[in-house]
Amino acid sequence: MISFELSDDQKMIxxxxxxxxxxxxxxxxxxxxxxxxxxxSVFQGAWELGLVNAPIPEAYGGAGMARSALTGAIxxxxxxxxxxxxxxxxxxxALLAYPVMEFGTEEQKKAYLTKFxxxxxxxxxxxxxxxxxxFDPAALTCTAQKKGSGYTLSGKKCLVPLGASAELYLxxxxxxxxGYENVAGFIVEKGAKGLxxxxxxxxxxxxxxxxxxxxxENVEVPASAxxxxxxxxxxxxxxxxxxxxxxxxxxxxxKASYDYARQYAKERVAFGEPIAQRQAIAFMLAEMAIExxxxxxxxxxxxxxxxxxxxxxxxxYLAKMYAxxxxxxxxxxxxxxxxGHGYIREHPVELWFRNARGFAVFEGMATV
Amino acid sequence: xxxxxLPKGIQITKQMINGVAKGVMRKFARLADDREHEKMAxxxxxxxxxxxxxxxxxxxxxxxxxxxKDGAPKEKKVGTANIQMAVIIEELSYGDAGLxxxxxxxxxxxxxxxxVGTDVQKERFLKRFSEGTPKWGAMAITxxxxxxxxxxxxxxxxxxxxxxxxxINGEKIxxxxxxxxxxxxxxxxxxxxxxxxxxxxxxxxxxVVDHHTPGMKVTKVEHKLGIRASDTASIVFEDCRxxxxxxxxxxxxxxxxxxxxxxxxxxxxxxxxxxxxxxxxASLEFVKEEFQKAGIPIRxxxxxxxxxxxxxxxxxxxxQLQAARLLTWKAAWMADAGLPNNLEASMCKAKAGxxxxxxxxxxxxxxxxxxxxxxxxxxxxxxxxxxxxxxxGTGQINMLIVARRILEYGSKxxx
Numbered sequence: 001m002i003s004f005e006l007s008d009d010q011k012m013i014x015x016x017x018x019x020x021x022x023x024x025x026x027x028x029x030x031x032x033x034x035x036x037x038x039x040x041s042v043f044q045g046a047w048e049l050g051l052v053n054a055p056i057p058e059a060y061g062g063a064g065m066a067r068s069a070l071t072g073a074i075x076x077x078x079x080x081x082x083x084x085x086x087x088x089x090x091x092x093x094a095l096l097a098y099p100v101m102e103f104g105t106e107e108q109k110k111a112y113l114t115k116f117x118x119x120x121x122x123x124x125x126x127x128x129x130x131x132x133x134x135f136d137p138a139a140l141t142c143t144a145q146k147k148g149s150g151y152t153l154s155g156k157k158c159l160v161p162l163g164a165s166a167e168l169y170l171x172x173x174x175x176x177x178x179g180y181e182n183v184a185g186f187i188v189e190k191g192a193k194g195l196x197x198x199x200x201x202x203x204x205x206x207x208x209x210x211x212x213x214x215x216x217e218n219v220e221v222p223a224s225a226x227x228x229x230x231x232x233x234x235x236x237x238x239x240x241x242x243x244x245x246x247x248x249x250x251x252x253x254x255k256a257s258y259d260y261a262r263q264y265a266k267e268r269v270a271f272g273e274p275i276a277q278r279q280a281i282a283f284m285l286a287e288m289a290i291e292x293x294x295x296x297x298x299x300x301x302x303x304x305x306x307x308x309x310x311x312x313x314x315x316x317y318l319a320k321m322y323a324x325x326x327x328x329x330x331x332x333x334x335x336x337x338x339x340g341h342g343y344i345r346e347h348p349v350e351l352w353f354r355n356a357r358g359f360a361v362f363e364g365m366a367t368v
Numbered sequence: 369x370x371x372x373x374l375p376k377g378i379q380i381t382k383q384m385i386n387g388v389a390k391g392v393m394r395k396f397a398r399l400a401d402d403r404e405h406e407k408m409a410x411x412x413x414x415x416x417x418x419x420x421x422x423x424x425x426x427x428x429x430x431x432x433x434x435x436x437k438d439g440a441p442k443e444k445k446v447g448t449a450n451i452q453m454a455v456i457i458e459e460l461s462y463g464d465a466g467l468x469x470x471x472x473x474x475x476x477x478x479x480x481x482x483x484v485g486t487d488v489q490k491e492r493f494l495k496r497f498s499e500g501t502p503k504w505g506a507m508a509i510t511x512x513x514x515x516x517x518x519x520x521x522x523x524x525x526x527x528x529x530x531x532x533x534x535x536i537n538g539e540k541i542x543x544x545x546x547x548x549x550x551x552x553x554x555x556x557x558x559x560x561x562x563x564x565x566x567x568x569x570x571x572x573x574x575x576v577v578d579h580h581t582p583g584m585k586v587t588k589v590e591h592k593l594g595i596r597a598s599d600t601a602s603i604v605f606e607d608c609r610x611x612x613x614x615x616x617x618x619x620x621x622x623x624x625x626x627x628x629x630x631x632x633x634x635x636x637x638x639x640x641x642x643x644x645x646x647x648x649x650a651s652l653e654f655v656k657e658e659f660q661k662a663g664i665p666i667r668x669x670x671x672x673x674x675x676x677x678x679x680x681x682x683x684x685x686x687x688q689l690q691a692a693r694l695l696t697w698k699a700a701w702m703a704d705a706g707l708p709n710n711l712e713a714s715m716c717k718a719k720a721g722x723x724x725x726x727x728x729x730x731x732x733x734x735x736x737x738x739x740x741x742x743x744x745x746x747x748x749x750x751x752x753x754x755x756x757x758x759x760x761g762t763g764q765i766n767m768l769i770v771a772r773r774i775l776e777y778g779s780k781x782x783x
Contacts, residue, residue: 002372002451002701007369070370134673135671136670136671138669138670139671180669265775277781279768282768282772282775283767283768283771285771289715289770293715294691294692298687300694301694304370304372305372317669318683322684322688322691
C-alpha cells in the first residue's frame with residue numbers, strides 16, 4: 001500500500017532532531033566552522049537525546065528501539081539541515097555500533113554495545129576511505145593478512161570522522177582478493193601498536209568536523225577483533241546503509257540552502273520588487289524544491305528496502321549518486337541567488353556550498 | 369507508515385495490462401504511427417470489451433466504483449483510485465502512448481463529469497461507456513488565442529431564457545480524441561466557455577456537448593510530431609444549442625468558480641506524468657536489454673569514478689525516471705488520501721516531462737543508428753514523449769505553479 005506518511009514514532013524523532021538541529025547545530029554552525037571544532041556539549045546533547053544509541057538492544061543496556069534505515073534517514077536529513085559537520089560528528093559512533101549490532105559476535109556485542117549504553121558520548125568511528133585518487137570501496141588498498149590465529153593490518157585511511165580522538169575504530173581492510181565480499185572490519189582500540197594518527201585533515205568543507213588520516217603499519221589484531229568473527233560481515237550492505245545516510249544528509253544540506261535562498265529572494269529588492277518575483281530566480285527555486293523532494297523519495301525508497309531486508313544496492317547507489325549531484329546544484333544556486341552576498345561569510349550559503357562539494361567524495365562516513 | 373509497495377490488486381492489474389502492452393500495443397505501435405489517425409480496430413475492440421467487463425478499471429476517471437452495501441458510497445480514509453490509474457496509464461504508455469490516448473474511454477471529459485457532475489449527469493453521460501459500441505470522451509479547453517492562459521478563452525455560452533438552452537459559439541483546438549468523441553462515436557466533449565467575458569475567470573464554466581449535436585463541427589485533425597495514433601481535433605461551435613442541465617457544476621458567475629475548474633488538473637497532471645514514465649521505461653528497458661546482449665554490464669555499487677560513460681548515462685536515466693515516478697505516486701497518493709496536492713501535481717508533471725524528454729533522447733543517442741532508425745521504436749518514443757512536457761500545462765507553466773506555491777505568490781506577484 002503506497003504511502004508517504006511518517007509513523008507517529010518517526011514524526012516524534014523528526015521533531016526532536018529538528019529542534020536539536022535548529023537550537024544547537026544551526027545556532028553554532030558558523031562559529032564551529034570558523035573555529036574548526038564541535039563543542040563537547042553538542043556531542044553530549046546528541047547522546048542524551050539517544051540519536052545514536054536508541055537502537056542498542058535492551059540486553060546490552062540500550063533502549064531497544066528497532067533500528068530503521070528509514071527513521072535514520074529522516075533523522076539524518078534534519079540534523080544535516082542544521083549542520084553537516086555536527087550531524088556527521090554526533091552520529092559517527094553509529095559507524096561502529098550498528099555494524100556490531102548487525103554482524104558482531106556475541107562476545108563483540110557484549111564488549112562494545114554496552115559502552116554505547118553508557119551516559120557519556122563515546123568517540124567511536126569507522127575508517128573506510130583511503131587517501132588515493134581512485135579510491136574504490138570494493139578494492140581497498142588497506143589489507144588484512146592472516147597471521148597465526150590473528151590478522152595484520154597495513155595501509156592508509158583518511159576522512160575518518162573523529163579520527164584523531166576516537167577511542168574505538170572499526171577499520172575496513174581487504175582480505176586476499178578484491179571485491180566487497182572480501183572486505184573485513186576490524187575493531188581496533190586507540191593506541192594499538194602500529195596505528196598512527198597522521199594528523200587532522202584540513203578540508204574545503206566539513207571544517208568543524210575532526211577528520212583524520214590514519215596510518216596502519218603491521219597492526220596486529222586477534223581473530224576476535226574481526227567484525228562477525230570468521231563469518232565476517234556483509235560490507236556491501238554496510239555501504240548501502242552508508243549511502244542512504246549520506247544521501248539523506250545531502251537532502252538536508254540542499255534544503256538548508258533552498259530555504260535560505262527562498263527567504264532571501266523574497267526580501268531582497270531590486271528594480272523595485274523582490275527578486276523572487278522574477279522568473280529567472282523563481283524558477284531556480286522551483287527546480288530546487290522539486291529536486292529536493294525527488295531525491296528524498298529516492299532515499300526513502302532505498303531505506304524502506306533495507307528495512308524490509310531486501311537487497312538495496314541499486315536503490316541506495318542511485319539515490320546517493322542522484323543526491324550528490326542534486327546537493328551540489330542546490331548549494332551552488334543558493335550562493336548564486338544571493339549573488340555577491342552569497343560569496344561572503346556573513347551568510348551561511350557559502351558554508352553549505354563547501355560542505356556539499358564533499359558528498360561525491362564521501363563514502364562510508366555515516367550510517368543509519 | 370511510509371510504504372512503496374503497490375497493493376496486491378493493483379499489482380495484478382499492472383501485470384495484466386503489461387500483457388496487453390507487450391502482446392497487443394507494441395504490435396500495432398509502428399503501424400499506428402505510420403497511418404496517422406487510423407483506428408486500430410483490434411486494439412479498440414479489445415480495450416473496449418476489457419474496460420466494459422472489468423468494473424474498477426476505466427481509463428479516464430469515469431465509471432467510479434461505488435460501494436453500495438449501505439446504499440451510499442463508502443467513505444474510506446485512503447483510497448487507491450489515483451495510484452491505480454497512474455499505474456495503469458504507465459503500463460499502457462509503456463505499450464504505446466499514442467494507442468493509450470486513442471483507447472475508447474471517458475477521457476478527460478469523463479474525469480470532469482466524475483469530478484463535478486451531479487448523479488443524474490454521471491448516469492446520463494458516463495453510463496454509455498459500459499454498453500454498446502466503443503466510445504470516447506474529450507475535453508476542449510485550448511483555443512487559437514488561449515493555451516496555458518485558459519482564463520483568456522473567448523468561446524461563449526449564452527442562455528436562451530425562452531428555451532432554457534445554452535448557445536455555444538467559438539473555436540476549440542488541440543482536443544484530444546475530439547473527432548473520436550463527437551463524430552466517430554456516441555461520446556461527448558466537455559467544453560470550457562465563458563458566460564460573461566467581463567467577469568474573467570469567474571465567468572468560465574464547463575458544458576457537456578453530446579456527439580453529433582447540430583452546430584458543432586470538427587474542422588481539422590492535426591498532423592503531429594508524435595502520438596499520431598491519437599486524434600487531435602479542432603472543433604467549431606456555431607450557435608450550438610445544448611440543454612440547460614448540461615452545465616457542469618454551479619452555473620452562476622461567482623468568484624472562485626474558476627479554481628474549481630483548475631482543480632481538475634490536480635487529478636490529471638499526475639496521470640500525464642504517469643504516461644511519461646511508461647514511455648521512458650520502454651526506452652530505458654530497450655537500452656538495458658541491448659547492453660545485456662552485447663555483454664556490457666551496469667555495475668551498481670562500484671566506485672563512481674570507475675563507471676563508464678555508458679553506465680553513468682543508464683544509471684542517471686534510471687534515477688531520473690524513478691525520481692519522477694515517486695513524485696507522481698506521491699501526488700496520486702495525496703489525491704487518494706484527500707490531501708490538497710496542487711503543488712505536488714505540478715511538481716511531478718514538470719519533473720516527469722523533463723525526465724522522459726531526457727531519457728528517450730539519451731536512449732537514441734546511446735543506441736546510435738539503431739536509435740535513429742524507424743526499424744526500432746526508440747525514435748518514435750522520443751517523438752511521443754515530447755507531448756508530456758506540453759499538454760495539461762507545459763513544463764514551464766508547471767514550474768510557474770510550483771514557484772508561486774513555494775513563494776506564496778499569486779499571479780500578480782509572479783507573472
